[in-house]
Amino acid sequence: MVDISPFALKQFQSARQARDARFDGQFYIAVKTTGIFCRPICPANLPKEENVEYFVDKAQALQAGYRPCLRCRPDSAPSSWAWKGVETTFLRALKLIEQGELQHATLAELAERVGISDRYLRQLFQHHLGMAPKQYALYHQLMFAKQLLHSSSMSITEVAFASGFNSVRRFNDAFKQVLKLTPSQVRKDTESEHDINHIDLAFKGPLDWQHMLDFYRLRAIEGLELVDELSYQRSFKLGDCNGWFKIYPSKAGTMRVEFKLDDTRQLKALVNQLRRMFDLDADVLHIEQQLGEVAPDLVKRSGIRIPGVWSTWEAGVRAILGQQVSIKAAIGQLNLLASTLQPETISHFPTPQEVGQADLSFLRMPQSRKETLSCFAQFMTHTPDASPEQWLALKGIGPWTINYARLRGASEPNCFLDGDLVVKKMLQQFPSVNTQSVAPWGSYATFHCWSHA
Template identity: 50%
Template sequence: MLQPHTCQRARRSRDARFDGQFFTAVLTTGIYCRSICPAPSPKEENVRYYPSAAQAAQAGFRPCLRCRPDCAPNSAVWNGVDTTLSRAIALIHRGDLQDQNLPEFAERLGVGDRYLRQLFQKHLGLSPKTYALYQQCLFAKQLLHQTQLPIHQVAVASGFNSVRRFNDCFQKNLKLTPTQVRRQTNPASETIQLDLSYRPPYNWDQVQPFLAARTIEGLDACDANSYRRTFQHDGVTGSFHAIHQPTKNRFQVSIELDDLQALRPTIQRIRRLLDLDVDSEAVFATLRECLPEPFPLKQGLRIPGQWTMFEAGVRAVLGQQVTVVAAKKLVRTLIETLGETQGSQRFFPTPRAVAAADLSFLKMPQSRKNTLATLAHHYLTHPEPDQPEAWLALKGIGPWTVNYAKLRGRGDPDVFLGGDLGVKKVVQQHTPDLDPNRAAPWRSYLTMQLWSMY
């Protein structure tokens, strides 16, 4: 949590770099706001600061309908506090606690449910279930504001099994009814449009060419100000188109989806793929300390992600010891041969499709084909295949492959690809005395800085 005097200066300046890092509650109105709220600034004696929207609500405040806290970038209040808590928060934002009871959820994290409750109470001041329900309500509020979905579809997309349960929970948590929030009366559209905010600066000039150099026709495309792609995952098919709006510190995103229940995890994947939740000012300050002054450090660098860990792993295997251009050709061949199609759209192959193929169409060493097949079989036979550390037991997969997958498939902020050829060359030329450990917990962004020089 930021210090109160820092929060005071940030809210008075309405600096977007603090958006989502704390929330301002006003005693005289009973409302809590984002730091960038355009409403007249209240007197300091009437203000209380909270590190998360859920804590402000727990204290009895309702969300502002003007600045809309549901649209704030995710707060990083738990970052660096506890790895179990950090993973639990990420899974809750993905919607995983909706489908499990707390003991099952805690077991998945490798802890007891009592310990997990204590962890949430200590750092966030509320229980895991209360936090999860509030996140569902905030997500529903965002859909009510920004989409034309009927209220019963908003309830389904937010993870509620009935409209009555949705209405009760929404009013209890937000002190508002869904109909009070809903302003649009237009008929529902097949395309869902949302605004996904971030804390500036965002270096789209770095992200755009990185993504554009790796696009595959039919799967994804990247132009001067937008990125689009198709996806198939967990039985859900869809696509999205994200348009960068730098003057508003956000991406305008259009989503087409064949199952509304997957909307929330889909949005979380888009946020991770575009790396919308990092505090880039904090990253820059840390990297400035560990890189020599002449080094042309770029502000606002992000980690362009992949849709799934499996896709990131496959791309990492295909990219072993070859150039980006050569790796892209292999990926294109794999998608054209094994990926499903819908009209002009292509989809990344599933683990089952890769495991069933002989892969003779790929022009690369047989040992690497075997590695690809082994990875696919791993996904078919393990209950938690998205744990790349376990991939090290697979023949042909080493630390570089695992770390690359963690960097782009998971969005892990603290991965240094010291064994990467491009990273090695830049280090030798510009920073021979570099100690990457000084960049923790942002070593992934150090990797991106060095790649940008290669």
Template identity: 50%
Template sequence: MLNPPLDDEICQKARMSRDPRFDGKFFTAVRTTGIYCRTICPVFPPKEENVSYFSTAIAAATAGYRPCLRCRPDSAPGSPAWKGVSTTLERAIKLIDEGALQEGNLQALSERLGISDRYLRDVFKKHLGTSPKTYALYQQCLFAKQLLHQTKLPITQVALASGFSSIRRFNDCFVSQLNLTPSQMRKSSATQSNSLQLKLYYRPPYDSSFILNFYSTRRINKLEWGDQNSYGRTFEWLGTVGSFTAKHIRDKNRFDVSVELSDVKQLKPIINNIRRLLDLDVDMSLVEYDLQQNFKDQFPIKSGIRLPGIWSMFEAGIRAILGQQISVVAARNLVTTLVETLGQSIGENTLFPTPKSINESDLSFLKIPNSRKQTLKNLASHYLEHFNPNDAEQWLKLKGIGPWTINYAKMRGLSDPDIFLGGDLGIKKAIGNADYNFLPEQASPWRSYLTFQLWSQL
């Protein structure tokens, strides 16, 4: 069901407090200026009789307001207002954010969702008050606004990185959607560079020590790097090769991310995937409230424990296969050997091996049973032969892949929030050590967070 209507009195208290925990949950529009702001906007708060509240940025824009240049609503953590209203809507928004309407049309998107384009338009109109295409264009413009503020990319490059095929179309959409021109956004001189610096915000609480330590204990040399305050890695995305480093800025509730790309056209979905890896968009206070309600008598819930992702489902599947029934250290050593042997070098670093490279190798360098080598090749072959290889349920047809492998890959490769790894040796140990007695189903739809809560106790 849809979130309840905003309560003006509660919104007033929240915006006056400037508490970052409300950032992105709603937006304040000022009728006298025609601007909408985040709850943490540094300007002097307007009088209550002059403001209106909107649950999403696009709702404020549809009502005729333009984004504030001080607090930059495009940088706010993702609003959860649409979460849970419809599985179809959630999938549609995810695909649109990945560029589905930049590379295809509404009919193709509807077919992927298994519905009619008319029904999809009705769902967007009902829950977001706008059409899918308008939503997509607005998100493109907000992302472009972020690039104009935070980078020195030339406007032509910003247009391409935001999914526009021409400068004219970019300028027209920017003005129509934001009531501003790109040149009004630009604060610094432009320069040609494939290295970008962006600020990615989240809503606290966020236990960065846990997530960065989790990455550190599984870090693969030359594929990944980091320290107690940062995480980085190489990646490939639809032919675009690059790397990123995300540095945690604790007192600002954000990560400062430097990205290097061979082509900026895929920047937006790449940034979305970095956000997923760091789990920046979940409403942690809601998750923790639900877990506390169900498990407070079993064990204390550690605040800010999030889901560290893996770059792709394929990589998550390969790492899960190599990690079956062995320790974290042993699994890391196997993955390291695989990357060193089959990964493509980019400068001093290395990309994760492709399905083709694994499928064509005899994998003789891996000290594992032949049956497990064949399982790796089975998954690689599956990715080469299928249109939608990320449908993990189809993996069950592959010899050597069972529910644990699939669930681990979905939890970290897709960041599925509702996976409980009851068969995992670490989870069994955590439950056995404390003699817990509970039903994991009580944690739904946040069972993945329960899994990581238990892992955090080891």
């Protein structure tokens, strides 16, 4: 037994009895009679006190010859889905539904995606919400539709399609049944017509919009992105659909998005994209509190979220062009790339196809880097959904490039760029900060480090 203070022991004992979730991850309970060790929250029968042994680290328990419990999975990493259990499985499904997953996938597919049976998923919804998943999805679509009726100039038909219905009849029926009004009645009630469509995205907690704008401003591509004092705007291509948006804060806790879309059925996809890009779903207060426990002064300004890039492809290109040069130099090349491939007006970031087919000799950088870019473009043309990890196989793409893409392109929450120059410097000032200690919020730790510079 490794030494544990009598005080801590007392705590562990009562925490174990109560299955206190607050102690989850802080210690492990090994049962001598079975040779198995568990987390404090394990639902299994409580072992007798005389049969247990406590460990602060799972490695110690392993070392002592115990095997991890199959129910509470003490071996899985904290913050992994397996660790968090059914509660998060449910929340994950909930989020996917809110993102419109059930509009194009079946319940069975959704269930498989979160790793449980459709039967059990239904049961969970009944338990947590008292309604079926499909019902919840329907409510969401209708709320979305209602907002559009108020805030857009789209026709009722367009609104129906934009909110995931495949027939106007069905849309009208469902709308009337739930909201007790017809869509056109709602439309009539809104005061004035808007010449430009908009939609409001809600978020929780602080959001340092200036920090985000500054970040984008420094890296904006001329003609594609425009960052002014209050807003960010850009043109884009979403699948086959061209579009444009402008985003800025409106009332507290709300971002307003003005948009144009060739195909309004892509609106939900755009919304999902923007929520990721501007990190609107992050629980910032929770994250900052956790980071504050690691290093009290690390969080200098509150509300920092991850400024995302439109796609992992774009993030990859930005990372490659940014290898070993200043931000300014990198943007120069990006501008050159975009304006050369689209001489008249830049309607979107160059696609993998466009870059792959282009002769890149006009770029002013080492030949090897051009080859890397070209090679990356070919790769993304054929396997657009490959995860950044798989890029490692490509010549000229290393961990730094990949981590940057994971951080900004995929908006992964736990990418701590400890290889970054600025971050390295900050680590001397914050000795307690490292990849382990800031997990699972490494990405936020990275940005907080940068904000000190």
